[in-house]
Amino acid sequence: MEKHTISLCMIVKNEAKHLGKCLQSVKNIVDEVILVDTGSTDQTLDIAKKFGAKLFFLKWNNDFAEARNYSIQQAKMDYILIMDADEWLDEKVDLHTVLKNEKDYYMVRIKNETSSGTAIIHSAVRLFKNNIGLKYFGKIHEHLNIEDESLNLTSDTGKILLHHIGYKEEIYHEKGKHERNLKLLLEEVERNPSGYNLYNLGNQYKMNNQHSEALEEYKRAFPLSKNRVHVNHLLYNMLDCLRILGKNEEALDIVSASIESYPNYTDFYFIQGRIYAEMSYLKDAENSYLKCIEVGEVESVQTLEGVGSFLAYTCLGEIYLELGDNLRAFEMAVEALKVNKYYMPALRVYLETLIRTKVPWENIKDNLKTVFPVTNFNDLKHLIIALSFMRSPLLQTYIDLYKLSVSNSVMGISNLYSRKYLSSYQIWENGDIESEEYRDILLLSFILQKSELLHKCQPFVNLNNKEWKLFKNLVHRKEVEIAKVSEELEDIIIFIAEQLIHLGEDDEFNYLFNTITSGTVSLVIKLSNILIKNGFTKNAQELLLAFYTENQTNKKYVELLADTCYKQNQFYEALSFYNRAVELKKEYITFEKIYRTYEKLNDQNGLFIIKNEIRKLFPISLWVR
Template identity: 25%
Template sequence: MTGADDKQYELAKTALKQGPKNLARKYLENCPDNQAAKKELAELDASDESLGVSICIITKDNEKTLARCLVSLAALNAEIVIVDTGSTDKTLKIATKYTRNIYHFKWIDDFAAARNYAAKLAKYNYIMTIDSDEYLLQPKQDELKKFFDGINSRKKVGCYLQVNMLGKSKEQRPYIASVSRVYDKRYYKFLFPIHEQLTQIYKDKVDNDPVYDLKLQCIHYGYTNQSKLVKKNQRNQALLVKQLKNDPTNTYYMFQLAKTYSILKKYKEAFRIYQEFFRFQKEYIYLWTRDAIDSYIKLCFITKKYDKALDCVQKCKQDCMESLDMLCLFANVYVASDQDEKAIEVLKIAEKLPVTAAYQEFGYRKQDVYQQLAEIYARKGKWLLMQQYEKLLPQTRQIKNELWSVTENKNLSIVVFVRNNETVKLEECLVSLALFKAEYVVIILGSSLASSKIAHQFTEQVYMVKEKLEADLYNFALAKAKGNYVFWINADEKLQGADFSALDKFLVKVGNYVGNILVEEPLLTKSEEPVLQSQTRFGYRKFIKFDGKYIASPITKKKGQNIQQIELPITLKHNLTKEEYQKYNEIRRTKLKNKLKNSIDVTLLAELATNYFSNGDNVHAIKYYYQLLTLPLDLQDELTLNSVTNLINALVNEKQYQDALKIVGIFKGYYAELSDFLFAAGTAYMNMAQFEQALNAFEQAQRQANSRSLGINSYLSSYNQGVIFEVQGKKKEAIGKYHLSNGYKPAKEGLIRLLN
């Protein structure tokens, strides 16, 4: 034996280890004097006979994927037949390393013809088909033997899972398909030029279940190269149009053509074909019909036609309730359509489905169900439910929702008070607060189980309490909260807007601080402007308590220290209809009057007057505000400022302009630097035709810019100045002020008058 023989033999062993058997065969044939090589060659030839199966591959220009495909087949010890349809790259050079059975087929736009040609050239009747851009995962020879030895292959075909990798690198998502690829060529052949299907040659009666699922899986990378994918679908389009012309009611071809149009971004044509598909297709129980639903809904999402996706779900839902993939897909549609509750409903069904495979047919997993539920609950602020599903996910799971990993802002507790008949408002209230990322403490006045059930979806901190003094109730809530700062809110309110960056700066302060926010009341008058009330709703828990007189007036725990007030850019809105709010206010007024019978309290009297004012009852508001002014008042207290300002406005509304000016004169020295007072004074001056004083007051209101209503700081003051200038005949100045009114409707009308 020569040194050259030794070298050829070593190369042969390396080739056998790596997979290219035909290359190994050539090396072994080049060392005729090596007995070990002769023995190896005989065993190699025999190995192709051991399984008695031919693996058929059709290929063209697949130099990048063919070797991996053929290496994965080596362990099966099967005959490999390759049919090339016109490669111009290194595909054939690679193929010759693995098999001697390489043939050529002139392409005639017919995949079935090419596959049948390969099967015809195969040595064995038992055929397995695989594409050159696929490779087997853990090939199992026993699976093929089991099928051909134990199954009536005259009546069955074998299927294995094809895992299609979509996208690239981290964006890849598997799409799973069950493909019919294993058969006996004496009884089955491929039919249809494109998207070919195995069909019985002889019309024997097939089994009730003509498909046998092999425990084999292949990975398909044919969809990762976008340019190749486009070329492939451009070819498919022509073939499918031709096929559909011959068989115009074939819904399978309709689906495939519509899917092809979608890939080519011909969305209008895709929707047109899908419309025909849904007109003719009546059942959606088959794998390919679910594929059609999946691709159609994705088309709807790409084009943002969520209403069409929702129509599809309603049409197909009943036939797909046992498919985890379809239920996850339907949940996506419901979420996109702002129907979270329906999304939760289908995901709960998916959660209960028995699932054995890691991936389902369209690449979804049980983890997707858990993540979708967790994200919905996170978005709604239902932290407890979110945490339950978060625990079922691996730590490496990519986080998609910005709220996902944050379950609690330990510096803030939100206390929600639930009173009678507020159960239906509670969930909407809590959901609106989700962006605070804070601990919830829910205090239920009474024993409403319905309220408790809703509250426990958001927090474990749920307490039912009997009727107590309101101040005691709030102090009880302070004791239960864990955050340094406490934000209190009623269940019939919801978050309207907030500047969270400003709030973050507030939440690092330590001391006797409270935060004031704006609460928008329902419109009860003809005014187009919402009524905004400033209320204290934030407090540093360790430094404050409630004084027992008024729930929204916290006081310091330490004597001799003053509470510092900070204005926060947060707005709440009463989640009530006009009728509900009126009824609420009637009940509140009755309670306040009953309390005032026992003793006159400044805070309660101010609340009663403001209640009437907010409801448009200026007469009663004026009565109680005048009564308030007879009592000892702290002129630095914001309660006094608000009362004086509201009294001026109520008097103006009742056309008691002279009385309004008297109040302005009394308090002008105290509140000349406060926008709210200046604006109210301006309206009084304007109605008494004291235009210079009015213009000065409105200008000062804008300059001070310390009102809690942006309108007073800006467009309302500009509008009133425009009205004065228009009355004075100063057209140019009036137009300028109207332009500065930020599109305020009366200002627009003024511009139309002056510019026409």
């Protein structure tokens, strides 16, 4: 069978930053490149010429369909491939093998990478026969007339994947896409208020964090979209807006109805789990994420990549970390990394479980070789980013092992957390600092008892003059009384305390510990939390008991004391304190903790009573029904 020829058709404007990667991905695959330029002023055309593109020029009339149709009119080959400059063809794709069955058009999977490290995958017609009457409609979010029955078209879902980075926040706003697209969409909706146009208008608002406006458009779009392919993702985005806006009960009602209508759309179980987790309904969140894994990934419609695998496993790992079940958290992280070892939150959960269980760093390094083998530069880059984010002493090990040349920022962090304090100080003394480094420099200043670098942190910290003076006194180990201070200063002090634990700086920690315990109850609670998190539960319990009399009406304080009892298998004492916490304020999470305590005691009567209480007081909980 003769190999079919392919025309790549593109419309571009000022795409010099991305065009080279796009064209390189299809080099030697397509037979011609048709590039329609709508007014570039950068190096776009020079790059296109290097790849032998045929250049055409069109005045931009705020009409994507017009530009697309002009581009495909220039195509001379059997098939047309449509791509944007900020996309590239996956290296594993064999277009000519896909075309062997000679269908009229093919659905292509497009992986839209986001700034959060996740990806949204959707399908679109991007590969189709030339000269069979296909053309584009719609000034924005243009689409082909594949529903024209008179064309009698054949189709297939080809094994084709395009990667797209244009929706990453920094790229999206850099190009000013929001203002342009919003204007076009508002015009389209006024001309034709279809479900699809309203859905896209909602998406536009959502991408710009205008969640109330997005929600309004999704609600208008839904009745007009019930039989359309985009309805699942419309509902998902509606639910996500409700979640962000704090309308959780409404969201849970809608997600329940959505699951009933579309039981195999994993994204609904995932958003349900996320809502429950943020409300601290941990058993319900756990069940939702387990259901995600049971149903698996979504194949045919728009979906969040990983909802049926690595995302769900990671979220389960985070729940088990919160519950102190380090073994199950570790198992979930490993499962997530098996699917996607580049998903940084999964690697964070993995490392966190090993740190919490006091595994020596040398052993953690050996473990990493199993779950994250470094086989190429991309592996190494991701690992360095993760270790830098985790502030791990292994960062220096890998820099030395691979003789890496890294930025001053990474080197400063690496030296600090491998306890090369003076080297770290010299790096930051002689250079500018980045916003995310200020806490590291405050920590370093505290350890070295040097305040000369504090001025470099001031642009990034919202402390008043009195608080800066207080912190400077802490640095120089003066006797300090911490009365009412801002939450930001509290969080800085607690960050330093936790890092001192990790670094093994006992004398410095003891000074800070004694200072904190003479401070506010808020600081005592936060300090107790990090003690529990890092395996010093008994110390946390002793600290909380020392000030219990004056704080016995503080619900957070009493519940945290109950947690220390539970973690030390003092279940009757835990029940006593949990019940006291419930008397102070009836919150769901406390009732769930009481249930877990009765489970440990195998007290069937207690379980029956507390389950009925939860059912009565918290009707949105599913697991008690």
